[in-house]
Amino acid sequence: METADVIVIGGGIMGMSTALDIAQRSKLKVMLIEKTVCGSQASAANFGNIRFYDWSSDLMPIAIRARRVWEALPALLGTDGEFRQTGSVRVTFQQSQLDELATYMDTARGYDFGFRLLHANEAKAHFPWLHGSTGIMLSPRDGTANPRLVSAAFRVAAARAGVTIAENAEVREAAHANGRFVVETHDGRRFAAEQLLNTAGAWANGISGMFGESMELMVLGPQLGVTEPVRGFVKSMISCFGNFYFRQTERGNLVIGGLGRNYSDTGTSKHSIMPGNMVGIYERLIEVVPSLRGIRLIRTWSGVEGYTPDTIPVIGPSATTPGLFHMFGFNGSGFQLGPGLGEIMSELIRTGASGNSLEAFRIDRPRPSEFDLAIVGSPVAPRHRRVPEGSRLSA
Numbered sequence: 112m113e114t115a116d117v118i119v120i121g122g123g124i125m126g127m128s129t130a131l132d133i134a135q136r137s138k139l140k141v142m143l144i145e146k147t148v149c150g151s152q153a154s155a156a157n158f159g160n161i162r163f164y165d166w167s168s169d170l171m172p173i174a175i176r177a178r179r180v181w182e183a184l185p186a187l188l189g190t191d192g193e194f195r196q197t198g199s200v201r202v203t204f205q206q207s208q209l210d211e212l213a214t215y216m217d218t219a220r221g222y223d224f225g226f227r228l229l230h231a232n233e234a235k236a237h238f239p240w241l242h243g244s245t246g247i248m249l250s251p252r253d254g255t256a257n258p259r260l261v262s263a264a265f266r267v268a269a270a271r272a273g274v275t276i277a278e279n280a281e282v283r284e285a286a287h288a289n290g291r292f293v294v295e296t297h298d299g300r301r302f303a304a305e306q307l308l309n310t311a312g313a314w315a316n317g318i319s320g321m322f323g324e325s326m327e328l329m330v331l332g333p334q335l336g337v338t339e340p341v342r343g344f345v346k347s348m349i350s351c352f353g354n355f356y357f358r359q360t361e362r363g364n365l366v367i368g369g370l371g372r373n374y375s376d377t378g379t380s381k382h383s384i385m386p387g388n389m390v391g392i393y394e395r396l397i398e399v400v401p402s403l404r405g406i407r408l409i410r411t412w413s414g415v416e417g418y419t420p421d422t423i424p425v426i427g428p429s430a431t432t433p434g435l436f437h438m439f440g441f442n443g444s445g446f447q448l449g450p451g452l453g454e455i456m457s458e459l460i461r462t463g464a465s466g467n468s469l470e471a472f473r474i475d476r477p478r479p480s481e482f483d484l485a486i487v488g489s490p491v492a493p494r495h496r497r498v499p500e501g502s503r504l505s506a
């Protein structure tokens with residue numbers, strides 16, 4: 112049996128950033144156990160959006176804390192992960208959407224994010240390629256990063272900081288007795304520690320279920336694609352009403368995404384693209400930027416992401432088992448929070464308290480019995496499928 116002070120299950124951005132922070136700030140021995148290879152799931156497959164727009168008041172302080180880590184990434188990881196504060200643009204197509212943004216800006220007035228509303232003519236002057244918009248909101252402090260680079264860099268930094276990483280090791284059993292956790296992987300290896308963190312992403316309710324606190328998740332994949340490179344015309348991330356978004360990489364490719372989300376499979380870790388949805392995304396791109404007509408789409412992909420019934424993540428201590436912590440259910444927005452949550456969860460595990468309030472994210476909070484299917488968001492998505500409450504493992 113291998114022993115550690117803290118076992119982390121799941122090597123996505125949540126698990127890796129927490130393990131790294133614990134190893135850097137304490138003498139605790141950290142063991143990170145990953146089913147396949149670290150950073151192979153949502154944390155590497157995502158769009159890379161990092162925004163200040165549209166957080167709940169509970170998540171906003173976490174987004175702000177995460178931003179400080181994003182800005183310090185070169186010192187932390189030895190790379191900036193292509194994090195760029197490019198700004199983002201929220202595009203409207205109806206007056207009512209512009210009014211909605213104006214109301215939002217009123218509620219966010221306490222924050223120094225520099226949001227600005229531009230009406231159609233002004234928007235056109237800034238972005239001459241933009242078609243059909245009634246106006247835009249600029250959010251100059253938003254940005255993007257390259258998830259593949261960031262995930263790989265967290266793994267390297269965690270290993271360098273002394274985290275022991277076990278890959279191709281799927282946790283099949285975990286139990287708590289006499290003040291310690293014993294975890295067993297698919298190949299019969301056993302690990303023990305005083306504290307256990309569940310960062311198993313879309314699979315996390317399998318782990319929480321082992322301790323009598325299953326949280327039903329809907330497992331969905333946002334739909335993404337990338338075009339051939341074209342001459343640079345936009346630095347900002349563009350996010351349109353109707354859930355369509357794109358950004359241009361420094362090389363010139365456009366990463367595009369949105370509309371509906373497809374059901375992903377935690378059993379096979381497979382996710383798929385809905386062709387009709389991807390055609391819809393492509394058509395939206397041409398509507399908004401007609402000069403791109405004829406641009407070739409060269410790759411499409413999706414991912415495996417957990418959505419909670421109330422679209423609020425689970426972050427904090429277990430309600431059943433001392434020494435157990437959960438951090439999952441990020442509803443399509445966890446990448447940008449990951450570096451900050453690593454610090455927060457590390458604080459909680461090392462000291463028993465965190466500088467950020469986590470009350471809203473308790474696993475035992477009251478929650479709706481049904482998911483709001485609006486999060487699927489597509490008329491072409493297949494039948495509603497759910498991971499049943501109490502389901503233990505993916506295989």
Ligand SMILES: Cc1cc2nc3c(=O)[nH]c(=O)nc-3n(C[C@H](O)[C@H](O)[C@H](O)COP(=O)(O)OP(=O)(O)OC[C@H]3O[C@@H](n4cnc5c(N)ncnc54)[C@H](O)[C@@H]3O)c2cc1C
Nearest residue numbers: 121123124125146154157158160282312414444445446447
């Ligand atoms: C297509 C797509 C686009 C997205 N776009 C954005 C975006 O633009 N901005 C943003 O902020 N967020 C975005 N997200 C969401 C974001 O990627 C996730 O919220 C975030 O990466 C979750 O990180 P994680 O570490 O919790 O999960 P993951 O990265 O999924 O990591 C969980 C890990 O746990 C491992 N695991 C599972 N079960 C076990 C087990 N039993 N034993 C051992 N290991 C196990 C898995 O193999 C996996 O590696 C997107 C997600 C997807 C899929």
